[in-house]
Amino acid sequence: MSGLSLRRLFAMMVKEGHQILRDPSTLLIAFVLPPILLFLFGYAVNLDTARTRIGLAVLDSSEASRSLATAYQNSRWFEVATASSLAPLKAALVSGRIRAIVVLPQDFGRQVVGGGGSIQVIADGSIPNTASFAAAYAEGVRATWAAGRFPERGAGGAAPAVQLVDRYWFNPELTSRFFLVPGAMAIVLTIIGTLLTALVVAREWERGTMEAIMATPINMAELIITKIVPYYLLGLGSAVVCTVLAVTVFGVPFRGSPLALFLIVSAFLAPALGQGLFISAATKNQFIASQIALLTAFLPALLLSGFLFEISSMPRVIQLITYAFPVRYLMPLLQSVFIAGDLWGLFGRGIAVMMGFGVLYFVLTVLATKRRIA
Amino acid sequence: MILAAWRRVVAMTIKELWALLRDPRGRITLIAPPILQLALFGFAATLDVKNIDLGVYDRDRGGYGQALIERLAGSPNVKRIVPLESPQEVRDALDNGKVIAVIGLDERFSRDIAAGRPASVQADYDGRRSNAAQIVNGYIGRIVSGFGAEVKSAPVAGTGDGAGTSVVNWFNPNLDYMWFTMPSLIVTLAALSVLSVTGQSIARERELGTFDQLMVSPLRTWEILAGKTIPAVLLGAFNATVFLVLIPLLFHVPFRGSVILFYVALFCYLFALVGVGLFISILSRTQQQAFLGMFLAMVPLILLSGFTSPVDNMPRWLQVVAEADPLKHFVVIIEGLFLKGMGAGDVFANLWPLVVIAGVTLTGSALLFRARME
Numbered sequence: 142m143s144g145l146s147l148r149r150l151f152a153m154m155v156k157e158g159h160q161i162l163r164d165p166s167t168l169l170i171a172f173v174l175p176p177i178l179l180f181l182f183g184y185a186v187n188l189d190t191a192r193t194r195i196g197l198a199v200l201d202s203s204e205a206s207r208s209l210a211t212a213y214q215n216s217r218w219f220e221v222a223t224a225s226s227l228a229p230l231k232a233a234l235v236s237g238r239i240r241a242i243v244v245l246p247q248d249f250g251r252q253v254v255g256g257g258g259s260i261q262v263i264a265d266g267s268i269p270n271t272a273s274f275a276a277a278y279a280e281g282v283r284a285t286w287a288a289g290r291f292p293e294r295g296a297g298g299a300a301p302a303v304q305l306v307d308r309y310w311f312n313p314e315l316t317s318r319f320f321l322v323p324g325a326m327a328i329v330l331t332i333i334g335t336l337l338t339a340l341v342v343a344r345e346w347e348r349g350t351m352e353a354i355m356a357t358p359i360n361m362a363e364l365i366i367t368k369i370v371p372y373y374l375l376g377l378g379s380a381v382v383c384t385v386l387a388v389t390v391f392g393v394p395f396r397g398s399p400l401a402l403f404l405i406v407s408a409f410l411a412p413a414l415g416q417g418l419f420i421s422a423a424t425k426n427q428f429i430a431s432q433i434a435l436l437t438a439f440l441p442a443l444l445l446s447g448f449l450f451e452i453s454s455m456p457r458v459i460q461l462i463t464y465a466f467p468v469r470y471l472m473p474l475l476q477s478v479f480i481a482g483d484l485w486g487l488f489g490r491g492i493a494v495m496m497g498f499g500v501l502y503f504v505l506t507v508l509a510t511k512r513r514i515a
Numbered sequence: 516m517i518l519a520a521w522r523r524v525v526a527m528t529i530k531e532l533w534a535l536l537r538d539p540r541g542r543i544t545l546i547a548p549p550i551l552q553l554a555l556f557g558f559a560a561t562l563d564v565k566n567i568d569l570g571v572y573d574r575d576r577g578g579y580g581q582a583l584i585e586r587l588a589g590s591p592n593v594k595r596i597v598p599l600e601s602p603q604e605v606r607d608a609l610d611n612g613k614v615i616a617v618i619g620l621d622e623r624f625s626r627d628i629a630a631g632r633p634a635s636v637q638a639d640y641d642g643r644r645s646n647a648a649q650i651v652n653g654y655i656g657r658i659v660s661g662f663g664a665e666v667k668s669a670p671v672a673g674t675g676d677g678a679g680t681s682v683v684n685w686f687n688p689n690l691d692y693m694w695f696t697m698p699s700l701i702v703t704l705a706a707l708s709v710l711s712v713t714g715q716s717i718a719r720e721r722e723l724g725t726f727d728q729l730m731v732s733p734l735r736t737w738e739i740l741a742g743k744t745i746p747a748v749l750l751g752a753f754n755a756t757v758f759l760v761l762i763p764l765l766f767h768v769p770f771r772g773s774v775i776l777f778y779v780a781l782f783c784y785l786f787a788l789v790g791v792g793l794f795i796s797i798l799s800r801t802q803q804q805a806f807l808g809m810f811l812a813m814v815p816l817i818l819l820s821g822f823t824s825p826v827d828n829m830p831r832w833l834q835v836v837a838e839a840d841p842l843k844h845f846v847v848i849i850e851g852l853f854l855k856g857m858g859a860g861d862v863f864a865n866l867w868p869l870v871v872i873a874g875v876t877l878t879g880s881a882l883l884f885r886a887r888m889e
Binding site: 169177192236237261269283304309310344428453 | 682684685804807810823
């Protein structure tokens with residue numbers, strides 16, 4: 142095999158370019174999907190609990206329980222449906238119309254006079270996080286109400302022995318959008334890098350045009366380069382679209398440098414594209430390639446990358462599995478370059494690991510392709 | 516006449532099943548991954564925050580400081596305490612994501628407590644993971660205030676004796692996140708496989724040119740569509756049945772509802788999915804377009820379903836959009852059947868939207884198919 146020929150490379154890339162531009166679905170994925178995804182992660186995936194619908198069972202007609210009921214109705218955390226017995230609210234909890242029941246018991250008024258005043262919360266455990274939020278906020282409303290009503294009882298508001306001073310770095314307002322939108326960008330890059338590439342190249346194998354290309358004087362290195370460069374550019378293009386949208390539309394700060402972002406995205410696209418090429422060479426079938434890309438690239442990016450679910454909370458075995466997916470390394474890098482700034486120590490390590498995966502996948506691709514030809 | 520139509524539909528179904536299952540790799544991709552995914556993603560998808568690494572910057576080095584650190588180290592959610600020696604180390608540990616939070620004790624901490632003065636603890640969190648940081652803040656807050664109450668000799672904590680909130684979580688008493696994830700995965704994984712199969716069905720025939728052969732066969736429009744629908748529904752029902760057996764057996768998530776209601780709802784759901792899949796397939800000219808179109812539909816369907824974050828948290832108008840998402844309704848039904856033992860009335864209240872969606876998408880597909888044939 143001869144060395145690289147620029148003329149051949151150029152001709153092949155023009156061909157690939159045509160192929161991308163001719164099919165509207167490719168452009169749809171590269172430029173229409175990113176805004177949709179960012180939009181969904183910016184608005185639909187909201188981990189900050191908004192108003193929770195609760196039922197309030199007032200089993201007591203004392204002045205104290207009416208006053209506490211009003212406190213719940215006025216709370217900005219709750220949308221309250223009041224009833225004088227538990228039965229209708231239990232049914233509403235099963236049907237999902239409400240997420241928790243706050244019970245003011247029959248002797249609540251008497252308890253309050255005697256210095257107590259306990260309430261009960263029955264939460265819908267089938268949505269665990271909403272259940273804990275509802276219970277915590279219900280207690281908060283009660284405590285505030287009690288403190289306002291009986292300031293003399295217990296120095297609840299006065300200085301505790303040890304006070305906790307909290308400070309949240311990088312994201313003092315705790316806006317979940319700030320980490321969800323950069324995370325969505327990682328998903329977009331996975332889709333373009335792996336899913337799209339796997340699909341397009343598998344199609345060439347399926348139709349036999351790959352063999353036709355191999356019969357030409359082109360060599361393996363040239364072939365792989367011509368497959369990578371166009372999709373790499375497509376990935377970069379959508380990264381630009383994502384960044385601009387994140388900053389202008391979603392108000393995510395961009396505290397790092399464009400150079401750092403460029404290096405991070407490029408380093409991730411290497412294994413992403415490599416994986417896509419490998420899947421296509423190993424399967425040679427569009428349907429199977431699409432399924433495998435979905436399972437080994439898209440779903441891990443969504444579930445195993447530390448994007449929505451904390452990796453440290455997963456069982457040990459699954460934590461080990463997450464190390465096998467390059468997107469796991471990309472996620473903290475992207476979030477940092479947006480909201481923390483240039484942390485070159487962190488970036489350097491992440492980029493090195495991702496490039497390592499890239500090399501691995503290209504070697505596998507070459508092996509799989511050689512086997513195909515033989 | 517009806518008998519002849521019946522025979523044609525059966526023949527078409529057998530042909531489709533054959534096309535789907537002929538390739539051993541195809542068989543494996545359709546059947547093995549759902550089970551693997553259930554295990555992998557079921558364990559991974561948790562919003563709990565466990566096994567955290569906590570940094571401690573202790574400038575106090577007194578007895579009270581040590582006692583607080585030991586108490587933090589003893590928390591079941593903390594895996595490791597990382598001692599840090601300087602502000603620079605604190606910064607590095609947070610920047611690089613080595614710890615999610617750092618507890619800082621100043622020089623006066625033990626002296627203040629010993630002297631009965633209010634002492635303060637500084638907690639710095641990694642705001643890039645704002646959601647996890649908030650949950651960790653809850654853990655630390657509870658430990659610190661418990662510690663504070665203990666070291667303070669005067670019994671003034673709380674807002675009066677006996678007042679408080681007792682919390683009961685129905686349906687999932689320990690708020691085990693997996694109890695929520697596992698049933699929801701049935702919904703998502705069934706959607707992935709059914710949409711993949713139906714999305715490809717017609718586009719594949721068109722790409723390979725066998726579509727014309729179908730057109731000249733004696734099959735009528737609805738017979739062709741029925742032949743495309745039934746195998747996908749069978750596949751989805753097969754996968755869901757496997758999950759229905761495995762989830763209680765392997766993961767000890769209870770199934771408290773009626774199996775008959777499960778299947779009634781499942782078939783409505785599968786028909787709604789097939790309608791969406793066929794619609795995409797008819798619009799696509801190639802398998803690539805069909806796959807990407809499927810993907811473009813799949814991502815919003817999953818994100819609006821309530822699986823990744825509660826529908827209640829979304830902006831109101833987006834909640835209205837989510838009503839058109841078959842996954843959203845089926846998530847409610849499945850969670851209800853598994854955890855809540857939901858009765859027929861509540862199931863049907865969530866079922867009719869599925870029937871409407873199935874009716875609209877299937878009719879739409881048939882009309883579009885006929886229009887495209889001419």
